[in-house]
Every structure is written in C-alpha cells, then in structure tokens.
Amino acid sequence: MWVCCGAVLRVLLLVQAAWWVSVGQVRYSVSEEAKVGTVVGRVAQDLGLEAGDAEARRLRLVAQGRRASVEVSGASGALVVSSRLDREELCGKSAPCALRLEVLVERPLRVFHVELEVTDINDNAPVFPVARKNLSIAEFTTLPGSRFPLEGASDADIGSNAQLSYTLSPTEHFRIEEEKSRSKSLFLVLAKPLDRETVPVHRLVVTASDGGRPSLTGTMELVITVLDVNDNAPQFNQSVYTVILPEDASEGTLVARVNATDPDLGIYGEVIYEIEAVVPPSATDVFSIDARSGEIRLRGALDFETVSLYHLHIKAKDKGTPPLLGHCSIELEVLDVNDNAPEVRVTSLSVPVSEEASVGTVVALLSVSDRDSGANGRVRCWVRPSSPFGLVSRLSGSYSLVLREALDRERVSEYEVEVLAEDGGSPPLSGRRGVRVSVSDVNDNAPSFSQAVYTVLTRENNAAGAELGRVWARDPDEAGNGRVRYSLWEAAVGGWRSASSYVSVDAESGRVWALQALDYEEVQVLEFEVRAVDAGEPPLSGNATVQVFVVDENDNAPSLLPAAGGGAGGEAGGGARGGAGGSLEAWSGEGSEALMVPSLWAWASWGSPAGQVVAKIRAVDADSGYNAWLRYELWEPRGKAPFRVGLYSGEVRTTRALEEADGPRQRLLIVVRDHGEPPRSVTATLSVSVVEGAEAAAAVAAGSSGPRASSVSEEVSLLSSASTNVWLVVAICAVSSLFVLAVVLYGASRWAPRAGVVSGPGPTTLVCASEVGSWSYSQRQSRSLCVAEGAGKSDLMVFSPNFPPPPGAAAKETQPEPPALLDTVSGPPCPGTRPFLSLLSFCGHGISPLGLVPWILLLVLDGVNWSFSFMFCPLWTSSGSCFIQVG
Incomplete structure (x- = not known):
C-alpha cells in the first residue's frame, strides 16, 4: 500500500514540476523529518537540462536567508534532503510552510526559482506551561462544586495534529472541565469535601491528547495541599507506659519519652507536655518533663525501700483556640539494688560472764535486719573470733550469742567479739557490731x-x-x-x-x-x-x-698449830719441848694487832744437802675458801739465805749445803698470810741451830718418840730424795698432759656458744668465795683432803653449771624477778678435819684453764711431802665449775 502511495506521489510531483517549468518556476513538496538523502525532485530534468549537463554547467542551489536543508546533487542534478527538516522550526505555526530556493546554472548563466513546501506530521506532543501545578484548598470549609482555573496545553503541530482533549487521573474528590469558548478555558472542579488528616495532599495528573494518528499526549501534575483547621486533639501512641528503673539510677536518668501526635498543622499541631499528677504526691519533685520533647527524667533519688511503684499522669495540649487535650499514664516500677548493708543490733547483753560459766550460756541477744528485698535482703551471720563464742539462730533475723568453750580469765580477761552479717547481693554488703564481753574471776588459781x-x-x-x-x-x-x-x-x-x-x-x-x-x-x-x-x-x-x-668473810686470822716434835727433818718444835731455849715471839693479826705464840725451833746438821727439810710450819684459818688458803713467806733473812719456805706447804728446806760460815744459829722470820680481802696474817720466828751430825741425831732422838732417830732420819732423807725424783718425773708428765688438755679446752671455750644460766632446782651443790669476791655454785661434789691434826675444815670451791628450767614454771606477766635471788644450791659443807693447805680453784667469769698450770707447777716443785686431790671440769663457759683442793 505504501509503495503505491509513493508512486502516485512521484507522478504528481513530476506533473507539478512540469507545470512549474512551463511557467518558469518549479515547486516541490516534502514531509518534515524526511531522512537525509531523500530525493525531493529531479531539478535538472525538470529544468530541461540534458543528462550530464548539470555537472558540466555547474548546477547549484542558492539559499535565500535561512539554512537550507536540501541540496542539488552535482552528478544527477536531483534535489535531495541534506539535513533534518523540522516544519515547526522552519515555519512555526504558519501554514502552509513553503521554502523559496534559487537554482543557478552557469554556461550560460541562468537563474531558476524553486519552491519547496514542507508538510506537517504529528511529531510534537502537547506541552503544558508547567509540569507541576500547586493548589491549596482548605479542608471542610471548601464546598463541593468549587472551580479552580488551570492553564491548558499547547501543540507545535498544526491542523488536526494540534487539536487537544483533556483527561484527569481517577479521584473521587475532583474532576476536570473544559469550557467551549474561544479561549477554551480549563477548570478543576471539587467534587467531595477534603479532610487533611485523611489525605493532606492530593496528587493528580492532567493529560492532554492531540488529534494526530497516532495521538501524542502531554501531562501536568496537580499537587493539591489540603489546608488545616484545629479539628483534632493530641493523641498519645500509648495510653499506659511501663518503665522499670533500678533504685540507684542517677539524677538526670531518662525515665521515658512520651509522644503525642496532633494531625493538625501549624500551631494546631504543636503539642505541649505536662505532668498532671504523681502518685504518691510526695514524689512530685522526683520527676521532670520536657514540655516540647516529652522526655521525663529523674530530678531526685529513687528509694525502693520507701516507694517501689510510681504512677505519673501526663497530658498533652495543642495551641489551638481553645486548645484540645490528650492524656496518658506512666507506671514506674523501682527495681531493688543492694544499697543497704545489714544492721546488727544488740537487744540484750549479759556481762560479765563468769569464767566458770558452762558451755551454752547465752551471753547476748542480737537482731539482724536488711532493708533490701530478695537475695539482697537474705543475711548470713557469724562471729569473729570463732571461739569461744558462737551464734545460734532463734527466729528469722534473731540470734543468740552463746558460749561454746570454757573460759579462762587468766588467759583472756576480755573478748572483743565482732558479729558480722553479709547479705546475698552482688557485690555483697556487710555489717558488723562489736560486743565487749568481760570475764569475771573465780578463785581457781593457787599462788x-x-x-x-x-x-x-x-x-x-x-x-x-x-x-x-x-x-x-x-x-x-x-x-x-x-x-x-x-x-x-x-x-x-x-x-x-x-x-x-x-x-x-x-x-x-x-x-x-x-x-x-x-x-x-x-x-x-x-x-x-x-x-x-x-x-x-x-x-x-x-x-x-x-x-x-x-x-664466808675473812674475819679470822691464821693461827699456828703446836709442834709435835723438832729436829732435822722434823717439824718445828715449841719452846716447851726443849732445844736451845729462849722464847721467841710470833705476831698474828692485821696492822698493829699482835699475838704471842710459842717459840719455834729446829736443828740442822752441817753438810746437809740442798732440799733437806729442816722444819714444817703448820697453821690453820677458821675461815674457808680463799679466806683460809694460806701462804708462807720468808721475810728474814732475805737474799742468799741457806733456807727457803714452801709457799703453800710451810716446809723449811735448805737451799744449799750448810757451811760453818753460815754460823751456828739461823733466825728465820716467817709470815703466814691468808688470801682474804683484806688479807690477815700471823708472823712467827723460827730458830734453826746448826750442829754436828751426832748432835743433830741426839737432838732428834731427844725430841722423838722412839730410838734410832738418827738412822731413821737418814733413811727418811734417802727415801725422800729417791721419792722426789720419781714424783718429779710423774708430775712433769701430768703437768704436760694437763697443759695440752687446757689448751684444747681453751680453744673450745673460745668457739663454743655461751649458754645462759637458767634457774631451777637441781642436785645438791657447794658454795665458795673467789679471791676477787665473786660467788658461784656447782652441782658437782668436791673432794676434801684433811690433815690428821687440827680442827676439821672444809674448803669448797664451786662453779654453777647450767640447770634445766623447772617443769611447769609459769612465766612472769607483770612483775620482774627480784634480782637478789640466785640459783638453787644446797647441801652442807664437807665434814671432817680441816686441811693443812687449801688451794682455791679459779672461779668462772673468764678464768681460762691455762691459769691452772703455774699452780700445779708450784705444787710439783714444792717438794716431796705433798698430796693433792682434784676434780677437773670444763671452763669454756662463764658459768663453768672446777674444784681443786690440795692439803
């Protein structure tokens, strides 16, 4: 069909061109929006040019004042579309739309006029002046049928392509009306009352359609705003708000945010919040509300133990005249937290408690409570220290403090009992109460x-x-x-x-x-x-x-004993026993005190060897210990005297062989002194007659009790000399052994720890006084050596060892031990006879065993006629003991 139409159109154009040529003007027609290259007409042919002449004669198109959208093809001489043809752009609303063109031909130069008509097609849709139209219409007050003018649309096309019709999007509230007048006015008509709270804004679309085939449309949006009036009260989104808060919530904590909406606009929709009432009324100051946001916050502290549930009544009102109101309520439940420590109260106290009170005696009644609830209010109790008291639960929250162990006031006279209570909260809280329980005394302890x-x-x-x-x-x-x-x-x-x-x-x-x-x-x-x-x-x-x-004190001076006989090798004799007569004086005492004693005399023979015993001075002291330890000294003659006196034995010996040059008689002045402080002494004069051997033997016989005194004397002298040699060897060996042992013990005393002396009972001990006046004790028995003649005497030298403490001895608590009392010693002094010579040992306190050596040496060198007994004990502590006695 379109092919047939195109062929017919071309025939018409050729006919029209032939007509235009015949009148000297060519007319063509082309649709707008034709494609580039579309042949509008064959200009060269229509102008009667031969084929090929168009290019040779340089056929071209000359535009007149506006841009031409066509051109002449040089080869074919055809008029073709060179660019887009838009009738609305070229001619606007003018009709018809004709373009006048000039075609120029050279060789020879000729000008031809060509008219090009651009025909309209429906290529433009209707267009509204605005894309959106805003209208404001009050709700309820604007009645149905009210009209609101609108501006219509326009179409750039012409003819039927520009004939418009209008439609409105579906709505029950509006319709569109077009008035059939020259101006063709357009109106929006209200069909039903508006409710802003239902639909606050109506959005409608107005559509304009042209009469083209196909039809093109244009739209415009209508935005209709419904104006508000105060016809709505504020409404809360909940009628009851339920809130749970812990009681330790801090001030300023958000309790709730209430929200009431008012669909009205402007001041009609502005809502103000207020707390209308609080239950209990005492909590009015606990809460505050923001009038604009509706936030309710704490202004005070919550206390579960005081109020556990709060009711708040809230109202909201708009700003209309008169204002409209809305209401809601808030139920605030306070959640308990462990903010109360247990309380311990003493309801009854029975003190003091006798120390003989029986186990189970009730000392105090206690009441324990906790204001919290649940686990926070469950309390457990105990006492500290755990003994001798305990808790016994009687009822819920009531306890008895009872005695669980026997009391002893002497051990503990008063107890600070602390009752502790702890709840089951997290973290737990505790309470405590101190109870002072004093113990009364009974007489249950002997001194x-x-x-x-x-x-x-x-x-x-x-x-x-x-x-x-x-x-x-x-x-x-x-x-x-x-x-x-x-x-x-x-x-x-x-x-x-x-x-x-x-x-x-x-x-x-x-x-x-x-x-x-x-x-x-x-x-x-x-x-x-x-x-x-x-x-x-x-x-x-x-x-x-x-x-x-x-x-003992040194209150007795030494006294000389009467001699049993005299002579060479014998004891010094008294004046009453015969001899070379004369009475001699012996001075006894201290200072100027003097005492007359019997004359002392002895004989010695010429040629007696050195070491020969001439006489022996015997003296005793009623005191004991150091005070009775006697020493003998030769005062006169001094220097190279032929005689000497044993320091402790009292034996008078020759120092060399007697010669005639020594004279027939020697007068010796001998002092006997004790070791007391101050020392006491007695002075005696000994007269020694030097005679021939026969005379000496006769003198001995006269003074002896049996015959053959001279031979006996000689035998004694020989035996004494032999015995002296033997005993010297034995004594040197003993002294050497003792010296080595003393050195070992001294070394041990320097390194061994010193033990303290502990008082207590022990075996019987003996007591002596030291030379320097110190006193000590010993648990060891001393050995006593007594002479056959004279009064019995005990010379005791004692040192105290360490005693174990007495069993069951109680420690002092308040008073110190009196210093005047010393360690326990007991026992009588050594019975028997008095010793002829007592050698006091060296009592403790730093005296080492080395001090024994010179004394033993003196004993050894003193002569043959000596005896000793001793008991040796370690001296490596300050309280060691030792006893040596020689007589």
Missing part, C-alpha cells in the same frame, strides 16, 4: 612461785634487819583472789634452832629479812619454806623453798 627453790647468798656478819632477798608468787586471779600474803614455815636448822630465829618474811612484799647477824662458822646454810596464800574463798596456797647460803 605460784617463780621458782620452786630460791637461793640467797649473804655474807656473814650482816647487820640485823638487812634484806636478804625477796620471794614472789604470782596469782593470775584478780582482786582478792589474786592478793597474796607470805608466811614462814618453821624448819629446824642443825636440828636445834628454827629458821624463824634467824630470818622473817614480810607478809605483803615477800622480802626476806635477817633477824640477827649470821656467822658462817656457826651456820652455813639456812633452809626454810615460804607459803603464799591468796585471799580467795576458799583460799589457795603455794609453797617455795628458800636456801640462804652464808658466805
């Missing part, structure tokens, strides 16, 4: 002395009323139960005198007093018991033994 045996040392000749020492008994009870009084129990001394005649005990202080002066030569040891009795009911008592050792 106890710090020592079972007290040792007291006192010098003889003490003043009457002098304090000897002090005993002290401890009674841990209090008040009258612990008040102690002391008394002396009678005990015989020596079987005939009681201790009460010598000493007394102060009932309050326990001081031991001397009632009279003590004499060592009369009483060496006083032993008695002291009883301590408390003032309890019934009274309890304890005993202790007191041993008072009387320490």
Whole structure:
C-alpha cells in the first residue's frame, strides 16, 4: 500500500514540476523529518537540462536567508534532503510552510526559482506551561462544586495534529472541565469535601491528547495541599507506659519519652507536655518533663525501700483556640539494688560472764535486719573470733550469742567479739557490731612461785634487819583472789634452832629479812619454806623453798698449830719441848694487832744437802675458801739465805749445803698470810741451830718418840730424795698432759656458744668465795683432803653449771624477778678435819684453764711431802665449775 502511495506521489510531483517549468518556476513538496538523502525532485530534468549537463554547467542551489536543508546533487542534478527538516522550526505555526530556493546554472548563466513546501506530521506532543501545578484548598470549609482555573496545553503541530482533549487521573474528590469558548478555558472542579488528616495532599495528573494518528499526549501534575483547621486533639501512641528503673539510677536518668501526635498543622499541631499528677504526691519533685520533647527524667533519688511503684499522669495540649487535650499514664516500677548493708543490733547483753560459766550460756541477744528485698535482703551471720563464742539462730533475723568453750580469765580477761552479717547481693554488703564481753574471776588459781627453790647468798656478819632477798608468787586471779600474803614455815636448822630465829618474811612484799647477824662458822646454810596464800574463798596456797647460803668473810686470822716434835727433818718444835731455849715471839693479826705464840725451833746438821727439810710450819684459818688458803713467806733473812719456805706447804728446806760460815744459829722470820680481802696474817720466828751430825741425831732422838732417830732420819732423807725424783718425773708428765688438755679446752671455750644460766632446782651443790669476791655454785661434789691434826675444815670451791628450767614454771606477766635471788644450791659443807693447805680453784667469769698450770707447777716443785686431790671440769663457759683442793 505504501509503495503505491509513493508512486502516485512521484507522478504528481513530476506533473507539478512540469507545470512549474512551463511557467518558469518549479515547486516541490516534502514531509518534515524526511531522512537525509531523500530525493525531493529531479531539478535538472525538470529544468530541461540534458543528462550530464548539470555537472558540466555547474548546477547549484542558492539559499535565500535561512539554512537550507536540501541540496542539488552535482552528478544527477536531483534535489535531495541534506539535513533534518523540522516544519515547526522552519515555519512555526504558519501554514502552509513553503521554502523559496534559487537554482543557478552557469554556461550560460541562468537563474531558476524553486519552491519547496514542507508538510506537517504529528511529531510534537502537547506541552503544558508547567509540569507541576500547586493548589491549596482548605479542608471542610471548601464546598463541593468549587472551580479552580488551570492553564491548558499547547501543540507545535498544526491542523488536526494540534487539536487537544483533556483527561484527569481517577479521584473521587475532583474532576476536570473544559469550557467551549474561544479561549477554551480549563477548570478543576471539587467534587467531595477534603479532610487533611485523611489525605493532606492530593496528587493528580492532567493529560492532554492531540488529534494526530497516532495521538501524542502531554501531562501536568496537580499537587493539591489540603489546608488545616484545629479539628483534632493530641493523641498519645500509648495510653499506659511501663518503665522499670533500678533504685540507684542517677539524677538526670531518662525515665521515658512520651509522644503525642496532633494531625493538625501549624500551631494546631504543636503539642505541649505536662505532668498532671504523681502518685504518691510526695514524689512530685522526683520527676521532670520536657514540655516540647516529652522526655521525663529523674530530678531526685529513687528509694525502693520507701516507694517501689510510681504512677505519673501526663497530658498533652495543642495551641489551638481553645486548645484540645490528650492524656496518658506512666507506671514506674523501682527495681531493688543492694544499697543497704545489714544492721546488727544488740537487744540484750549479759556481762560479765563468769569464767566458770558452762558451755551454752547465752551471753547476748542480737537482731539482724536488711532493708533490701530478695537475695539482697537474705543475711548470713557469724562471729569473729570463732571461739569461744558462737551464734545460734532463734527466729528469722534473731540470734543468740552463746558460749561454746570454757573460759579462762587468766588467759583472756576480755573478748572483743565482732558479729558480722553479709547479705546475698552482688557485690555483697556487710555489717558488723562489736560486743565487749568481760570475764569475771573465780578463785581457781593457787599462788605460784617463780621458782620452786630460791637461793640467797649473804655474807656473814650482816647487820640485823638487812634484806636478804625477796620471794614472789604470782596469782593470775584478780582482786582478792589474786592478793597474796607470805608466811614462814618453821624448819629446824642443825636440828636445834628454827629458821624463824634467824630470818622473817614480810607478809605483803615477800622480802626476806635477817633477824640477827649470821656467822658462817656457826651456820652455813639456812633452809626454810615460804607459803603464799591468796585471799580467795576458799583460799589457795603455794609453797617455795628458800636456801640462804652464808658466805664466808675473812674475819679470822691464821693461827699456828703446836709442834709435835723438832729436829732435822722434823717439824718445828715449841719452846716447851726443849732445844736451845729462849722464847721467841710470833705476831698474828692485821696492822698493829699482835699475838704471842710459842717459840719455834729446829736443828740442822752441817753438810746437809740442798732440799733437806729442816722444819714444817703448820697453821690453820677458821675461815674457808680463799679466806683460809694460806701462804708462807720468808721475810728474814732475805737474799742468799741457806733456807727457803714452801709457799703453800710451810716446809723449811735448805737451799744449799750448810757451811760453818753460815754460823751456828739461823733466825728465820716467817709470815703466814691468808688470801682474804683484806688479807690477815700471823708472823712467827723460827730458830734453826746448826750442829754436828751426832748432835743433830741426839737432838732428834731427844725430841722423838722412839730410838734410832738418827738412822731413821737418814733413811727418811734417802727415801725422800729417791721419792722426789720419781714424783718429779710423774708430775712433769701430768703437768704436760694437763697443759695440752687446757689448751684444747681453751680453744673450745673460745668457739663454743655461751649458754645462759637458767634457774631451777637441781642436785645438791657447794658454795665458795673467789679471791676477787665473786660467788658461784656447782652441782658437782668436791673432794676434801684433811690433815690428821687440827680442827676439821672444809674448803669448797664451786662453779654453777647450767640447770634445766623447772617443769611447769609459769612465766612472769607483770612483775620482774627480784634480782637478789640466785640459783638453787644446797647441801652442807664437807665434814671432817680441816686441811693443812687449801688451794682455791679459779672461779668462772673468764678464768681460762691455762691459769691452772703455774699452780700445779708450784705444787710439783714444792717438794716431796705433798698430796693433792682434784676434780677437773670444763671452763669454756662463764658459768663453768672446777674444784681443786690440795692439803
């Protein structure tokens, strides 16, 4: 069909061109929007040019004032479309649209006029002046049928392509009307009242359609805004808000955010929030609300224990006139937290508690509570320390503090009992309450002395009323139960005198007093018991033994013993026994004190060898120890005298053989001195007659008790000389051994730890005084050597070893141990005869065993006629003991 139409069109164009040529003008027609290259007409042919002449004669098209969208093809001479043809652009709304063209031919030059008509096609859709049209219509107040003018659309095409019709998108509220007038006005008509709260904005589309085939359309959007009036009250999104907050929520915490909406606009939709009421009313100041945002925040503190549930009534109002209101409520549940510690209260307290109270005795009643709830309010209790008290639960929250162990006031007199309570919160809280429980005393402790045996040392000749020492008994009870009084129990001394005649005990202080002066030569040891009795009911008592050792003082000077005979090799004789007569004086005492003693005399023979015993001076001292340790010194003659005196033996020996030049008689002045402080002495004069051997033998025979005194004397001299050699060898070996042992012990004493002396009971010991006045004790028995003649005497040298502490001895708590009381010693001095010579050992306190060597050497070198006995003990501690006695 389109092919046939094209052929017909071409025929018409050829006919029209032939007509135009005949009149000198060619007319063509072409549709707008024809494709580039479309042949509009054959200009050369229509102008009567031969084929090929168009190019030779340079046929071309000349436009007149506007851009030509066609051109002449030089080869064919055809008029073709060279660019887009837009009728609306070329002619606008003019009809018809004809373009005048000039065709120029050279050789010869000719001008032809060509008219090109551009025909319209429906290539333009209707166009509204605006794409969106905004309208405002008040709700309810605008009545149905109201008309609102609209601007119509336009179409660039012409003819039927520009004939427009209008339609409106479906809606029940509006319709479109077109008024059939010259101006063809368009209106929007309201068909139904508007409700802004239902549809605040209506969006409609107006469509314009042209009459082309096919029809083209254009649209315009209508935005219809519904104007508001105050016809709606604010509405909350919830009528009841439920909120849970912990009670420890801080100030400013957001409780809730309420929201009320008002569908109205402007001031009609602006909502203001207020708290209308709070239950309980006392919590009005606890909450605050933001009038614009509706945020409710804490302004005070919550307390679950006071109020656990709050009710808040909230109202919202708009700004209309009159304002419209909306309401809601908030239920705030307070969540308990563990913010209360348990409380412990003492409802009853029964103190003091007797120390003899039985187990299970109720001491106090306690009440424990916690204001929190649930696990936070569940409380467990205990006591500290756990003994001797415990808790017994009676009812919920009620406890009894009971006694679980026996009490001892002397061990603990008062208890600080702490009752602790802890709840089950997380973290748990605790409470505590201190209860002071004092323990009342009963008389359940007897007085106890710090020592079972007290040792007291006192010098003889003490003043009457002098304090000897002090005993002290401890009674841990209090008040009258612990008040102690002391008394002396009678005990015989020596079987005939009681201790009460010598000493007394102060009932309050326990001081031991001397009632009279003590004499060592009369009483060496006083032993008695002291009883301590408390003032309890019934009274309890304890005993202790007191041993008072009387320490000897140097109050007796040495005294010379009468001689049994005289002569060479014998003892010095007295003047009453015969000899070369004359009475000699012996001076005894100290200072200017003098005492007449019998004359002393002896014989010696010419030619006697060195070391021959001429005489032996015998003296004793009523004192003991150092005070009775005697030493003999030759005062005159001094220098190269033919005689010497044994320092401790008193033996007078020849230092060399006697010669005639020595004279027939030698007068010796001998001093016997003890080791007391100050020392006492006695002075004796010994006359030695030097005679011939026969005369010496006769003198000996005259002074002896049997015949053959001279031969006996010679035998004794020979035996003495042999014995001296043997004993010298033995003594040197012994001294060497003792020296080595002393060196070893001294080394051990320098490295061994020093043990402290501990007081306590022990075996019987003996007491002596040192040369320097120190006193010590020993548990070892001494050995005593006594001579056959003279009064019996004990010379005791003692050192105290370490004693183990007495079993069950109670430690001092409040009072120090009296310093006057020493370690326990007991036992009588050595009975028997008095020794001829006592050698005191070196009592402790830093004296080393090396000090024994010179004394033993003196004994060895002193002569043949000596004897000794000793007991050796280690001296490596300050309290070591040793005893050596020689007689």
